Amino acid sequence: MEVLVCDHLKEASKLTNIRVVPIVGGMYAEKQERLLKKRPEIVVGTPGRLWELMSGGDQHLVELHSLSFFVLDEADRMIESGHFHELQSIIDMLPTAAGLNEDCSRSTPNCKTVLNVQRKKRQTCVFSATIALSDDFRKKLKRGSLKPKQTMKDGLNSIEALSARAGMRAGALIVDLTNASIMADKLEESFIECNEQDKEAYLYYILSIHGQGRTIVFCTSISALRRVSSMMRILCVNVWTLHAQMQQRARLKAIDRFRGDDHAVLIATDVAARGLDIPGVRTVVHYQLPHSAEVSERSYSMFFFSNVHY
Template identity: 40%
Template sequence: PEIVIATPGRLWELVKEKHPHLSNLRQLRCLVVDEADRMVEKGHYAELSQLLEMLNDSQYNPKRQTLVFSATLTLVHQVPARLLHKKHVKKMDKTAKLDLLMQKIGMRGKPKVIDLTRNEGTVESLTETKIHCETEEKDFYLYYFLMQYPGRSLVFANSISCIKRLSGLLKVLDIMPLTLHACMHQKQRLRNLEQFARLEDCVLLATDVAARGLDIPKVQHVIHYQVPRTSEIYIHRSGRTARATSEGLSLMLIGPYRNFQACLHNSWIEQAAAALEIELEEDMYKGGKVDQQEERRRQKQMKVLKRELHHLLSQPLFKDHLKTRYPTQSGRPPLPMAAPKNGESALSCLSRQKKKPRRQQQQGPPQPSTSAL
């Protein structure tokens, strides 16, 4: 083949198996490496390092051109304070990061660096929004946004347990989301991605395995249910929308704190039970048997709760008019929260909010959100 596109692991397997198409790479004219920033991080792309070592040693072609690409190569993070006292830990700036990358790739001479990075780090066609809320309120804002602005929405979380909890919660609320995380089989991942790309109104819950390398057409919204751990991850997540010349929206739900220990301590079953206001006894944690009479009582209680939830879900979420006898503290009645006009998108809603006169915006009631959504 004249062109080979591959993941590092699979390509290295074929080279080691001495595949006839890859048995001799001495005549390789052009080598393109994408997502190069991960090569600088420890524990990533070991197979690619082995492949590059072979290409730069036993199968080196002096006429080969090497091209390296990355959307976040120039971003540098400070070393954590707990590691600064160690002797072998060194601070890395942009120059040191580039030098280390060139050393790993085996570039000879002085390579040409073309930096197209903007100050914002994201594309101009991306609209970035945020909502400050309590951690317990994130589910409410997520459900509201998905109902208010239907479309192809990609929701990111930091852990698989959070994805499982959100999946169960949204299914109870008659939203059937797809999931994508590292513990799924590859066939199931591809099946969910194909279905997500085919349906116009669909929700995909994913960990950061979906933050890179996916080109899904017409993703309108990227929702960061949990704040990403680094700015690189935020840029790559947001890059799943507003691709090429299309517009897109990035919404980040920001809580007052990020308590990872609490997430690890409480399993997703406990969190789901707390969300449904169901008490779990100790036997259920240990996997023991529950008394049959008690189990029948719980099942009966669940049926009552499901009927009540079904009735609530049958009611319209958005009403055209909001009537009240009582004024607000400012002396004016609250403005009605109307349903989207003719299926108005989140982007057009934001654009309309920005065009409103400043005086008219100030007359509205105070909102807990910093977003115009």
């Protein structure tokens, strides 16, 4: 997803001198270090690789006094338990309005948020496609009564803690684009009850009958994805796969090939449920029931499988 965001930013800035660089895992760190030496104006990255380079003292990344915009995308995923613990370390390095960030000076000697440097005003933006803000939290944002000190011990375990640690000030603007319904217009849903051993047969039938246009098949586990993709290839169905254990280059290659075929089939875990902008997806099949309701919204036909035990 980060690379796709980077591609959109590059397209938007192609008539300017603004340089955009992706810093993500699954790509050679040495190449990314060379790109950072050119001091790009925009860096799009994952917390893990960013913190790896920042804690290593990368000159461009630790000069946070000159940071104008700090954007947190997919905020709800960032605060999930066990995910992106490096994000808290990155946020702690951000300079505060009061002066030198005490946490930063204790955490790493490479931080360059120094008092003698004129700081730019920093705008902090927090984005999420699925998170819901409570009325109480909205009032706290308006009053500026978020208390970051109370969240220090607990870590980033809530959107309130994340916003407080990121330096949200009083009167923060909330832009809510929530629709009355999370389901896409003209969406047709079907629910298929079957035995576990019959699911591949039903899937093959659906791909045969509803295979016009691009199709995404979601699995909740990588083991199920590998089993289903192998079965479909045996049945001469040309499929691409996408999951979290693939290298970044392999993911991008699979997405490009899926985009390049008007009748392609992509079998994926929920890593494909966010951030992908692929037109012409006609059918979405949930081979296993999704963990959340917002796994996929862009489709004209959606099939859910449920196991039946006799």
